[in-house]
Amino acid sequence: MSRFKHLISIDDLDKEDILFILKKAESFESIARGEINSKMLEGKILANLFFEPSTRTRMSFEVAMKRLGGDVINMTAQEASSIAKGETLADTIKVVSKYADVIVLRHPLEGAARFAAENSEVPIINGGDGAGQHPTQTLLDLYTIMKESSLDGIKIALMGDLKYSRTVHSLIRALTLFNTKIYLISPDTLRLPEEFLEGLKNVEIAELDDVINEIDVLYVTRIQKERFPDEEEYKKVAGSYKIDSELLKKAKENLIIMHPLPRIDEIDVSVDKTRHAKYFDQAFYGVPIRMAILSEVLNGVIA
Amino acid sequence: MKQLTISKIKEGTVIDHINAGKALLVLKILGIHSNSTETVSMAMNVPSKKMGKKDIVKVEGKFINEEQLNKIALIAPNATINLIKDYEIQKKFKVVLPEFIEGIIKCPNRNCISNSDEPITSKFRVWFDKNVVAQCYYCRRKVKEISEYIY
Numbered sequence: 001m002s003r004f005k006h007l008i009s010i011d012d013l014d015k016e017d018i019l020f021i022l023k024k025a026e027s028f029e030s031i032a033r034g035e036i037n038s039k040m041l042e043g044k045i046l047a048n049l050f051f052e053p054s055t056r057t058r059m060s061f062e063v064a065m066k067r068l069g070g071d072v073i074n075m076t077a078q079e080a081s082s083i084a085k086g087e088t089l090a091d092t093i094k095v096v097s098k099y100a101d102v103i104v105l106r107h108p109l110e111g112a113a114r115f116a117a118e119n120s121e122v123p124i125i126n127g128g129d130g131a132g133q134h135p136t137q138t139l140l141d142l143y144t145i146m147k148e149s150s151l152d153g154i155k156i157a158l159m160g161d162l163k164y165s166r167t168v169h170s171l172i173r174a175l176t177l178f179n180t181k182i183y184l185i186s187p188d189t190l191r192l193p194e195e196f197l198e199g200l201k202n203v204e205i206a207e208l209d210d211v212i213n214e215i216d217v218l219y220v221t222r223i224q225k226e227r228f229p230d231e232e233e234y235k236k237v238a239g240s241y242k243i244d245s246e247l248l249k250k251a252k253e254n255l256i257i258m259h260p261l262p263r264i265d266e267i268d269v270s271v272d273k274t275r276h277a278k279y280f281d282q283a284f285y286g287v288p289i290r291m292a293i294l295s296e297v298l299n300g301v302i303a
Numbered sequence: 304m305k306q307l308t309i310s311k312i313k314e315g316t317v318i319d320h321i322n323a324g325k326a327l328l329v330l331k332i333l334g335i336h337s338n339s340t341e342t343v344s345m346a347m348n349v350p351s352k353k354m355g356k357k358d359i360v361k362v363e364g365k366f367i368n369e370e371q372l373n374k375i376a377l378i379a380p381n382a383t384i385n386l387i388k389d390y391e392i393q394k395k396f397k398v399v400l401p402e403f404i405e406g407i408i409k410c411p412n413r414n415c416i417s418n419s420d421e422p423i424t425s426k427f428r429v430w431f432d433k434n435v436v437a438q439c440y441y442c443r444r445k446v447k448e449i450s451e452y453i454y
Contacts, residue, residue: 009443088421111416111441115423130414132442195445 002296006117006124009133010170015177022143024292025285031067032287041070044298047100048072049092050127051080051107056261056283057127057136061104064290073100090119097121102298105129123297131166137260138170140289141219144282148256149216151178157211159185160221160241160266162192167260168221169196176200183211187237190227208241212250218243218276220259220266244268248276258282312344315363317385318375323348325378326358328453332374332407333360333367341365354381369396374407376400377435378450404429408437408446409454415442 003017013021031038046065048058053076062072075083075096083092089112096103097120105113106127113126113133128134145151156175162168162184172192175182183206184192197203212218223241228234243257243266259267259279271277321329326345330336335343342363351357358379366386375382376398386394404427410417417425417439426440437446446452 011443089416089419090422107416108414109416109419110412110414111439111443114441115416115421129416130442 002123002299005297006113006120006126007135007293007297008113008117008124008126010135010138010174011133013135018139018142018174018177021139021289021292021296022146024296025139025143025288026147028068028288028291028295032064032284032291034067037069038067039069040295041065041068041298044070044101045099046070046072046294047096047103048074048127049080049096049103049105049107050075050077051089051105051112053077054106054128056286057106057134058104060283060286061125061127061290061294064287064294067287068291068294070101070294089116093119093124094121102294125293125297128166131164133170134166135170136286136290136293137167138174139293140282140286141167141171141258141260142174143285143289144258144278145217145256147285148278148281149254151180153179154216155181155183155211155214156217156219157183157185157206157208157215158219158221159208161190161223161227162186162221163190164224164227165221168192168219171219172196172200172203176202183215185211185241187223187241189237190223208247209250212247212255213252215255216252218251218255218257220257220263222259222262222264222266238265242266242268243271245270245274248274251276311390312361312363312387313390314388315361315365315386316367316372317387318360318362318372319357319383319385320351320354320381321358321360321375321379322381323354323356323358325450326360328378328450329358329360329375329382331453332377333362333371335362370401373398373401374404377404377407377429377437378453380431380435400429400431400435402428402430403440404437407453408449409452410439410442410444411446411452412439412442412444415439415444417441 030036065072093116102123104125104127105116107129110130110132112129117124158168182203185208223238225234255276256278257276326347344361346359348356382398385392406424408427427437429437
């Protein structure tokens with residue numbers, strides 16, 4: 001039996017479920033790297049339904065499915081927009097769930113994945129719904145922390161746009177399940193909304209300079225230009241939230257830097273060569289995590 | 304204190320101890336509108352020992368079912384229900400806040416799927432935390448001023 005039928009929100013999983021998936025992902029790593037071939041999901045078909053573009057998420061699901069011997073059908077954002085004019089999401093899901101064994105849905109409206117699950121005969125995996133949930137991102141973030149640092153007893157700083165970043169919001173909720181100290185670093189206008197702070201312990205607003213020498217993980221997110229009324233203001237703020245190798249001289253030796261990508265210029269390319277840079281590994285870890293999720297909802301047995 | 308002026312009813316449902324000013328919303332929740340045929344009387348801002356002021360709604364000739372009545376707890380958690388037969392109270396109970404509410408509340412999040420053209424009914428998980436709090440089942444938005452989002 002699967003631990004869950006659909007994967008809609010990280011909040012639907014308890015700590016045990018999360019650790020189970022992370023552990024399962026670990027067993028898929030050599031398949032994810034192409035070192036071992038697998039036919040575990042042979043004959044199974046994944047449908048990517050992307051109502052807004054997200055090349056990375058779509059590709060890594062595609063890779064995960066194909067590395068496990070399964071097949072993929074895609075509906076692009078372009079096709080989706082022409083469908084959206086004539087058909088409800090409910091109907092699209094009902095039809096596609098007749099074609100495929102599992103559906104990955106990316107949709108601009110919040111709650112779309114939960115609604116899709118109500119209309120689907122097959123598992124729905126939420127690939128991001130508006131400003132809402134993106135649980136596979138959260139799981140791959142946790143996996144990266146587990147692999148490259150530790151999930152227990154660490155200090156992590158979340159930096160950048162903490163107000164609008166759904167990646168950050170879900171990660172904070174998940175991290176509270178573990179014994180983690182969280183520092184929040186952001187411009188005043190992009191602070192974490194109060195409602196997220198309600199009832200959270202071990203969370204503190206900080207400046208990067210004050211904590212850089214004690215943190216184990218630095219999670220950087222993009223500050224989007226659209227959030228600022230004028231260009232000048234944006235440049236000023238963005239400039240002061242930039243990581244370069246100079247700053248890292250003060251860091252702990254085993255500090256890891258993460259970023260959901262794509263980056264603009266929050267992290268200087270000179271950082272890429274340092275042992276701290278883990279954002280490309282983080283992107284890779286999305287593959288074994290998505291394999292673990294696919295095999296879980298499709299009830300695959302590790303061959 | 305002056306005595307209340309609404310007369311007793313022979314048969315039907317009396318909703319008492321409604322928070323002052325919320326009677327119109329109670330009618331809305333019960334689906335009573337301008338085309339309804341029931342005899343309905345309503346009193347607003349009636350003096351009350353317990354509540355200072357309260358509203359009362361009486362619906363004649365009809366026992367409204369309990370599930371429907373419990374939805375009133377959303378805006379009037381202290382409301383009491385009297386089911387009347389032959390001028391006597393046949394059953395009296397307090398409304399109980401349900402765990403989930405379908406319909407009734409409109410999600411304030413414009414980007415929520417429940418506000419789209421999809422065949423969908425809004426759904427909220429509700430609980431009591433000093434006041435009634437409702438959280439959209441779909442987008443997880445929390446609503447604290449529920450009265451403003453009753454449709």
